Amino acid sequence: MSILGPSKTKRYTGAHQGLAFSRRMLLVGGAQAAVGALLVGRLGYLAIVQNEQYRLQSESNRVQLIVVPPRRGWLVDRYNKPVAINRSDFRIDIIPDQLENPEATLRLLAQLLALNVDEVDRIIRELKAAKGYQPVQVAENVPYEKYAAVTVRLPELPGVQPQRGFSRFYPAGPAVGHLVGYVGTANAKEYAQEKNPLLITPGFKIGKEGLEKTLEKNLRGIPGGQRVELTARGKLVRELTPKPDRSGATTQLAIDAGLQEYAARRLGEESGSCIILDCLTGDILCMASMPAYDPNSFSDGIGRTEWKMLSEDPRRPLLNKNLNALYPPGSTIKPMNALALLKAGVDPSATVHCPGGYRLGNRFFRCLGRHGTVDMRRAIAKSCNTYFYAMGHKIGYDAIAAMAKTLGLGQKFDLPVVSQSFGTVPDSAWKKRRFETSPKLIERPDWTASDTLNASIGQGYLILNPLQLAVMASRIASGRDVQPTLIGAHSKPAPLIGLDPEHLEIVRGGMWEVVNGDGTAGASRLPLPEIEMGGKTGTAQVRKITGGQRGQSGDWKYRDHGLFVFFAPTSNPRYAGAVVIEHGLGGAKAAAPVAKDVLTYLFDKPKAMARLAELEAGWGGTLLERNARRAAAVEAAAAATSRA
């Protein structure tokens, strides 16, 4: 058999069977040994070769990091007075994994905290989506009584975590609204962009508007972490050494918080803006836009009713009028025109006769009065259109546009702001370009003499934002190439702009006369000894003059805007700025008095505050009082709609 092998013809006997069994036992035993070796080999591969990797995975299973949101950096003014700070508050969160009876817990919480249906819905939604140890917010900014009520019932509320948190607080409220913006919870889009788990940590807010948004990187800080050992079901086993958070950096602003608040309060119930710059360095000392939303209430999450009221208000409290509103500058650009004329070689003593207007072909361009014979100084003081029609026509608008640009008009500044509307300084090249891109708006491609005349008195195509006017005033006041800045307090003056000091002196003289001579703003002299203000009023038409309607009466929204640019002291200019009062009828009437009081604040605070108290008594309380009343009204309205 051994040679031939078993054949079918041969008988298979018990002896064969025993032999076959032994052979097969050997095979089976060998196979078993091989599997044994495979098992030991595999064990070695997992436990020795891949040990490092699996040890890490086991660690990351075991230890979880609970993000501790960093405290947001403060915003302080140039004297380190706080503008935006963090106020400690009480908050209630739920740790989903520790929640034992969601329904009963939520019912009790809703009752204790007076949560409305929307809020309960949100919590239920977030609890469903939550996993692991990541807390879900129930309520923030909880009043102490309610917080205490939850705390004493805590034994019945497993999984509920009352905590101390921080919320952003702006002491000046609406006065800094447009300047600093506000913070809020990151939305889905922002989270998708950054993919940072910090953004969805309850209680964490990011900058949504203004400086809070643009300075986000500096202000945010670095989150800390509570390292905890957790079971697979998220039960806390023990706390490990925590990683401390680093709060965001304090950022100093160029702003003078006191001035900012004063300016905002002084604007009162008007819709407008007030900007004051240090005309040597360009530091923006105040930049108020009113009316404004209260960033405190925005940072808590704004209600639908309040949003609706704000967005439907004709005074546009959601718009930063310093940067995002554009106005025809009116006569406020006449000092700039004068500089252009001087540069073009016009003799400042050359006179023009004003018979109440200027005839160009068969059109008569009106002046505001009959000024008789005026030179440059008188023309500025009296705001004589005829002089600037005639002189502008003489040198052509392209020369004036160049000067406008030198003084910062139509320019976009390098500022940490969310957006800037920079308007238009028209010239012949611009008009040609515009004609090509939008022929519907522009009737003809060539620059006409009437275009020059309209632009010369700050109307027509010329449209600017208030900050540009303030920069223009600063550059005229100091003769320096001032760049507006919002961050940090600077002391080094800007370099000279390269205009003839004599020319500047002539123009500043005209502006002195506007206020201190028999000019248009004589009523707004500073109530201070030895400190004088120079300025220029402007009145900008909102719509074309038709049929005797001069924008001096009628509907509020069709009234003329009042503008005023200024600097002080005239002997040695240090401050310059611009005030725009929307539909304020006129610069002298509405804007110059504001400038006067705000400048007074810089030199004599008690006097300025006394004046403000007088005014605010007439308006029905201080800004904060009126704001609180408004908030109460909003709440009442919201309650009324939710009941309905």
Added chain:
Amino acid sequence: MISSAILPTPLARLPWRLIFMISGICGFGLVVLYSAAGGNFSPWAAKQAGAVLFFLVVAVIMSSIKESTMKALTFPVYGIIVVMLFGVEALGLVKKGAQRWLDLGFIRLQPSEFMKPAIVLTLARFYELLPAGEIRKWRAVWPALLLLGVPAGLILVQPDLGTCLMVVFCGVTVMFLAGLPMVYFLGSGIAVAAAMPVVYAMMHDYQRKRVLTFLDPESDPLGAGYHISQSKIAIGSGGMFGKGFLNGSQSHLDYLPEGHTDFVFASLVEEWGMVGGTLLILAFGLVIRWGMKVGQRAPTRFGQLTAAGLSGTIFFYASINLLMVMGLAPVVGVPLPLVSFGGSAVMTVMICIGILMSLERQQRSQSRLES
């Protein structure tokens, strides 16, 4: 063998080295269960210790059964178990759900568990009865296939793929050792490989998921692949000497599911490292080798096939579990015998051990008679 001078003869005659080995494995298991409960005897270690002791005594008692008695009982017992399997199936139909056990009031019987050793004995008995010359004929195959196929089919529809596979493996091992032509095995191996896709199509969803997960566990680490990923993390993080007794974070913090039952080996290696794991595998290897030796030395064909087949049962039990836990086989729900918490696996293995001890005892007395 311990001298008969110290112990009474029946006790001294027990294979003490094997009993020590078995006790060692069970003891190690109890230590792991103690740790898995967070350093507590309850709920697992104490209960398990009771089961181990009870079934060890049962095994020792079984070791006194004569081979002739065993032979006589084989077919009737097989028949009873098949009837019970039908019973379980019928009960499942009535209750409209998967059913694996019969509740007899005082005990829950899982008949499929008894089938693991029973199929070995039955086939061994069948091939013993078959005349040697018939082994190459069709007569040697179809009754065996029937004997194996009926219970295997019943267990498969329970559905309990793990147990079914084990019964089939045990039966096939006996058929292989009985000397059926090699062609059959190679041929059916190829056929099974070819039939895989068809089987896959017939599987339950959860079984399919397990197969897919086995092929790529990392594809779904939080879902179906969770068991196997966590098991590999536990084993891999143990390293050479482990994290130490009571220090396994995977098992203690519940990241490792079933850390006291099917995945007990992962708990063990996490705390005792490769050294502990290798020791356990070696211990199983020695027990199986002992059983295989009983088979080699057996004087009767029934003894040969039974001993080798039961060793195979223990081998398949342990190795399927270990392959599964280490990610080399799909998760089929087979516990690690003697170590995993749960009495039924202990029972099965102890029955195997008891029968093996009985066969070994008779070899010794026989050889003593012969010499």
